Amino acid sequence: MxxxxxxxxxxxxxxxxxxxxxxxxxxxxxxxxxxxxxxxxxxxxxxxxxxxxxxxxxxxxxxxxxxxxxxxxxxxxxxxxxxxxxxxxxxxxxxxxxxxxxxxxxxxxxxxxxxxxxxxxxxxxxxLMLGIDDELRLVGHGVSTCATCDGFFFRGHHIAVVGGGDSALEEALFLTKFAESVTIIHRRDRLRASKIMQDRAMANPKISFLWNRQVVALHDEGGSLAGVTTQDTMGDARERHDFTGLFVAIGxxxxxxxxxxxxxxxxxxxxxxxxxxxxxxxxxxxxxxxxxxxxxxxxxxxxxxxxxxxxxxxxxxxxxxx
CATH class of the missing domain: 3.50.50.60 (FAD/NAD(P)-binding domain)
Structure with a gap:
């Protein structure tokens, strides 16, 4: 009925x-x-x-x-x-x-x-998430999708931001207020963001870039993020990074x-x-x-x-x- x-x-x-x-x-x-x-x-x-x-x-x-x-x-x-x-x-x-x-x-x-x-x-x-193991489990424990919401908790951390658009760069710039360093991980060799946002990010001494890289694994210690493994999108080379914060900003x-x-x-x-x-x-x-x-x-x-x-x-x- x-x-x-x-x-x-x-x-x-x-x-x-x-x-x-x-x-x-x-x-x-x-x-x-x-x-x-x-x-x-x-x-x-x-x-x-x-x-x-x-x-x-x-x-x-x-x-x-x-x-x-x-x-x-x-x-x-x-x-x-x-x-x-x-x-x-x-x-x-x-x-x-x-x-x-x-x-x-x-x-x-x-x-x-x-x-x-x-x-x-x-x-x-x-x-939108990366679709890798443990990603959802670690949301709120080192993984986030909102810098405005969670940036304060990462004071003094080494943080990675995944993405290449305006949103990713806005997140990265905001996070520099708290983080020791912010690394932008992008799967291509150039950003999609507007030129003004690119200029701001590249001029910020706390921000660095990992080009042609994608996150393929997350590592935790005691239930919190302790590291990230990236893979070269142009080959098979993998590398572990000791990031304790990962912000996913892919849309x-x-x-x-x-x-x-x-x-x-x-x-x-x-x-x-x-x-x-x-x-x-x-x-x-x-x-x-x-x-x-x-x-x-x-x-x-x-x-x-x-x-x-x-x-x-x-x-x-x-x-x-x-």
Whole structure:
């Protein structure tokens, strides 16, 4: 049987759960599709579930663990009446009068699991990873995808940054504030970054380059990163380096596959929203957090846009009342 809801929120990271808190307080009885525990990209709580200490989220003087912060978000949303559904959206149809959503725990069903008066998409984005052994296990223990989030913890370390675009160089330049040295590892012999970013990086005395190299192995000691092995992309030569920090900066990908063809997106696959609003190209469908933001990508900005989405939904539904 299809259940109808006032609001369905797809995603349970900072954006999704903040929107759930605000929607629930507005008596909109939101249902949150929080994802699947076995899924890396769609797990409940989003990317912060892979983060250890968070020290830049306002209100926590001594910092807080990522999973603990998300548990607090979830508990607060439930306190106000948000309902959690441990599944991910497997299919959507926004072409009819009411948005329809199918879920992963009802595979093959012809009828949607939910229809809704309004939808908030907060499925986030995922960092592209290297795909090597122990990489995910060492996230938060020497491996990171966010210099702004974790750079402070690497004061005095010898750090490597993997990538060759503007994002990689921005990460490297930021990390020089803390690190003893920063080495940029790039699989080619030239960078893809803009000239101004290249000039800044090459002029920084703390930054050096490993050209035509790719990371093929990570080494840990006591559960933390203790070294990295690279391989020459032009041959088979391998070399171990004693880096105690590795920042992967090879790009991000929004979790928008099921929305393709349904919503307007930019060239990178991020959902397009109207200026000054979280409204998408489809009436009644809103988007918040990293799924529509490839600039800031912070927990606090995601939470803020989740608040905006809930307020936009509340006004949208109020305007539709007879």
């Amino acid at each position: 299809t259940e109808h809801a006032k609001v369905v929120i797809i995603g349970s990271g900072p954006a999704g759960l903040t929107s759930a808190i605000y929607a629930a307080r507005a008596d909109l009885e939101p249902i949150v599709l929080e994802g699947e525990p076995s899924s890396t990209s769609d797990q409940p709580g989003g990317q912060l579930m892979l983060t250890t200490e968070i020290e830049n989220f306002p209100g926590f003087v001594d910092g807080i663990l990522g999973p603990e912060l998300m548990a607090n978000f979830r508990g607060q949303a439930e306190r106000f009446g948000a309902r959690m559904h441990s599944a991910k959206a497997s299919r959507v149809d926004f072409s009819g009068g009411r948005p329809a959503i199918w879920t992963s725990d009802r595979p093959g069903g012809d009828d949607p699991t939910y229809t809704a008066d309004a939808i908030i998409i907060a499925t986030g984005a995922r960092s 991000h990908a929004p979790n928008t596959d099921i929305f393709k063809g349904q919503l307007e997106m930019d060239d990178l696959g991020y959902i397009a929203t109207r200026p000054g609003s979280t409204a998408t190209s489809v009436q009644g469908v809103f988007a918040a957090g990293d799924v529509q933001d490839h600039v800031y990508r912070q927990a606090i900005t995601a939470a803020g846009s989740g608040c905006q989405a809930a307020l936009d939904v509340e006004r949208y539904l109020a305007d539709r009342e007879p």
